Amino acid sequence: MTPDTSRTAMERPLRRDAERNRQRIITSAREVFRERGMDTTLDDVAHHAGLGVGTVYRRFPNKEHLVEAMFADRLEDIGRLMSESLDNPDPWQALQDFLWAAAALIAEDRGLHDVMLSTAFGHDKVAMARDKLIPLAHEMVCRAKRAGKLREDFEAEDMPMLFKMIGAAAEYTHRVAPQQWRRYAALLIDSLRAETGKPSPLPVSALDTVDVRDVMDHWCR
Known part of the structure; x- marks a missing residue:
């Protein structure tokens, strides 16, 4: 396996994980925003999604x-x-x-x-x-x-x-x-x-x- 091929193989699951986290955040956000409206914070979304706050902020820098x-x-x-x-x-x-x-x-x-x-x-x-x-x-x-x-x-x-x-x-x-x-x-x-x-x-x-x-x-x- 060439270095480029190896790098691509390692990046693919990371991208899939990132997309899964993004969808998980959006799904959780819909549930929280539905109940609380715009008073919801990104910390609230992270808690509801069961993810670290840093993970949410990496996907969405602000509300x-x-x-x-x-x-x-x-x-x-x-x-x-x-x-x-x-x-x-x-x-x-x-x-x-x-x-x-x-x-x-x-x-x-x-x-x-x-x-x-x-x-x-x-x-x-x-x-x-x-x-x-x-x-x-x-x-x-x-x-x-x-x-x-x-x-x-x-x-x-x-x-x-x-x-x-x-x-x-x-x-x-x-x-x-x-x-x-x-x-x-x-x-x-x-x-x-x-x-x-x-x-x-x-x-x-x-x-x-x-x-x-x-x-x-x-x-x-």
């Missing part, structure tokens, strides 16, 4: 690099979801389906919530993916208005606030009633209709007095 690796693809997935919704010939159903799908992603993933709704997190790939969502949102809103299904005073720029409200409800209740956000999402989405009529059935019952007390007791702990 920004990790955010780029985790969330650029997620935002592109949301863009594809919007494009697929626009293929629906029913403009109101398209908008409603997207709002529900995006609300579910945001309610169940605090990290995605933070990245999608704030430019403080993610640059380059994340920023580009986020910017691509804007014209798609405008198109969805304009189509629904032209069809007379969406109230005229709703704008595409209202979407981040809509998602923020749903995300806040999810964060407030998730320890006691993790699906409760669906009730408030239904109320919000129903309020966007241009036509008044019989309200849509709510998918989740209201919390009772004991549940509300439990939510208040567990919040911020």
Whole structure:
């Protein structure tokens, strides 16, 4: 075996190990960021992954690099979801389906919530993916208005606030009633209709007095 061949043989398993560690870090980071959002540190990720802090920092020098690796693809997935919704010939159903799908992603993933709704997190790939969502949102809103299904005073720029409200409800209740956000999402989405009529059935019952007390007791702990 020549020296070059020997060196290549030794490097290959190291590269495979490095890639396995990288994927292990990203998988663990997704789990931690989903629960804690952008308060997560690289030390938190290392602990959750069962790796040394130095291993994490060698792969990702700072949290920004990790955010780029985790969330650029997620935002592109949301863009594809919007494009697929626009293929629906029913403009109101398209908008409603997207709002529900995006609300579910945001309610169940605090990290995605933070990245999608704030430019403080993610640059380059994340920023580009986020910017691509804007014209798609405008198109969805304009189509629904032209069809007379969406109230005229709703704008595409209202979407981040809509998602923020749903995300806040999810964060407030998730320890006691993790699906409760669906009730408030239904109320919000129903309020966007241009036509008044019989309200849509709510998918989740209201919390009772004991549940509300439990939510208040567990919040911020």
